[in-house]
Amino acid sequence: MHQVDARRLLCPMPVIRTQDAVRDLEPGDELEVICTDPGVKHDIPVWSRINGHEVLEIREADDEIIVHLRVGER
Amino acid sequence: MSETPRKAVALISGGLDSMLAARVIQEQGVHVEGINFYTGFCVEGHTQALRKKDRDKPKRNNALWVAEQLDMPLHIVDIVEEYKDVVINPRHGYGAHLNPCLDCKIFMVNKALEWAQENGFDFIITGEVIGQRPKSQRADTMPVIAEESGAFDRLLRPLCAKNLPPTLPEREGWVDREGLHDITGRSRKVQMELAERFGFDDYAQPAGGCCMLTNEEYSRKLTDMWRHQGDKDYELDDVMLLKVGRHLRPRDNFKVIIGREEGENRFLEGYRKQFTHLYPTSHNGPLTLVDGEASDDDLELAARLLARFSQGKKADSVTVDVVRRGGEPRSLEVAPLRPAEISRDWYI
Numbered sequence: 001m002h003q004v005d006a007r008r009l010l011c012p013m014p015v016i017r018t019q020d021a022v023r024d025l026e027p028g029d030e031l032e033v034i035c036t037d038p039g040v041k042h043d044i045p046v047w048s049r050i051n052g053h054e055v056l057e058i059r060e061a062d063d064e065i066i067v068h069l070r071v072g073e074r
Numbered sequence: 075m076s077e078t079p080r081k082a083v084a085l086i087s088g089g090l091d092s093m094l095a096a097r098v099i100q101e102q103g104v105h106v107e108g109i110n111f112y113t114g115f116c117v118e119g120h121t122q123a124l125r126k127k128d129r130d131k132p133k134r135n136n137a138l139w140v141a142e143q144l145d146m147p148l149h150i151v152d153i154v155e156e157y158k159d160v161v162i163n164p165r166h167g168y169g170a171h172l173n174p175c176l177d178c179k180i181f182m183v184n185k186a187l188e189w190a191q192e193n194g195f196d197f198i199i200t201g202e203v204i205g206q207r208p209k210s211q212r213a214d215t216m217p218v219i220a221e222e223s224g225a226f227d228r229l230l231r232p233l234c235a236k237n238l239p240p241t242l243p244e245r246e247g248w249v250d251r252e253g254l255h256d257i258t259g260r261s262r263k264v265q266m267e268l269a270e271r272f273g274f275d276d277y278a279q280p281a282g283g284c285c286m287l288t289n290e291e292y293s294r295k296l297t298d299m300w301r302h303q304g305d306k307d308y309e310l311d312d313v314m315l316l317k318v319g320r321h322l323r324p325r326d327n328f329k330v331i332i333g334r335e336e337g338e339n340r341f342l343e344g345y346r347k348q349f350t351h352l353y354p355t356s357h358n359g360p361l362t363l364v365d366g367e368a369s370d371d372d373l374e375l376a377a378r379l380l381a382r383f384s385q386g387k388k389a390d391s392v393t394v395d396v397v398r399r400g401g402e403p404r405s406l407e408v409a410p411l412r413p414a415e416i417s418r419d420w421y422i
Contacts, residue, residue, distance in 0.1 A: 008344045010314070011135055012110075012112055012116075012135055012137075012138075012150050013112070013152070015135070015138070015150055016112060016150050016151075016152050019149070019150060039135070042134055042135070043134070043135045043138055046134070046135070046138040046139065046141075046142050047138055047148070047150075049142060050138070050141045050142050050145070050146065050147055050148055051147050051148070052147075063340075
């Protein structure tokens with residue numbers, strides 16, 4: 001499992017960090033993005049949909065939001 | 075139309091015009107992908123993430139939302155570092171505030187051109203409309219943007235193309251000029267009609283407000299920062315902090331940033347190691363960062379000011395912990411400043 005630490009970053013920086021990480025991954029790889037900006041609950045799923053990736057789960061623990069996604073073919 | 079499917083990259087701000095421009099070209103069978111630049115000064119995100127009044131609004135990134143409506147990929151590019159030169163040294167000057175709109179557009183079209191060349195795209199489209207913006211979208215600035223960005227006739231403005239000389243995509247038949255538009259001026263009537271035709275019934279109306287540099291209050295804070303640090307440089311943290319909290323400068327050598335609510339306090343907490351900071355311990359109240367070199371006397375003034383914004387504002391005394399950068403907390407007992415003691419001139 002690959003991880004990106006996007007804590008304390010405000011949108012769209014967590015999306016940009018996700019995008020940069022995904023660029024180096026292969027289709028089928030999974031990635032966890034750890035965030036604190038609640039905006040990611042909306043932005044990362046939208047970014048994933050339009051770029052062909054799949055958000056598997058979004059979970060919240062304390063003040064952190066963890067977005068778990070699978071890299072798509074596009 | 076030529077038989078080879080051509081590819082265009084569209085500058086997507088999240089507003090209606092760039093959305094329409096991209097759709098107009100999609101309609102002509104061109105493969106369009108969006109590009110959105112993050113300068114650090116983008117309005118979206120900052121306040122929505124921090125302030126309760128904004129969190130209650132629907133939360134979305136408009137550029138992403140537009141891309142989803144158009145069913146096209148969107149590439150968000152971090153240009154924070156490179157963009158500094160645009161803000162600090164705009165060759166064409168500033169607009170009403172610190173907005174370097176013309177230089178900004180030239181820079182972004184140039185970055186889009188670089189991206190297009192690296193990714194095998196044929197031309198660039200923007201949602202520009204002649205006469206829409208006083209600084210950057212005028213008949214005389216359109217060729218300046220095309221030339222100084224290096225895009226020349228690979229830059230197509232689908233919403234006003236018929237008012238401009240034919241570009242390469244039109245001459246080569248990649249797009250049909252007759253399917254483009256001749257919109258001019260500040261009226262949004264034609265755009266509204268186009269939006270209706272395309273079935274867009276929900277879109278952002280930034281009205282130039284997607285950049286903090288068009289905001290008078292924000293520009294004042296940035297000007298104040300530059301004046302007191304002695305140069306026009308900045309870091310992303312500065313850009314963010316200028317957006318957060320009340321900024322007051324009681325004395326020339328320091329200013330305070332006082333959180334206005336829980337979300338801002340939480341955000342400011344991330345800067346405790348970098349700044350001398352204060353917080354009340356006897357009452358609830360905001361975290362306060364001190365920017366500048368402050369003496370003990372300055373910090374006592376900052377503590378009294380902070381106490382005024384705490385729940386102990388009417389108390390005789392408030393206990394405030396002061397932590398110098400990298401130091402240990404030191405408690406001060408202070409009397410909150412009275413309203414009359416807080417000069418309006420302190421507010422930046």
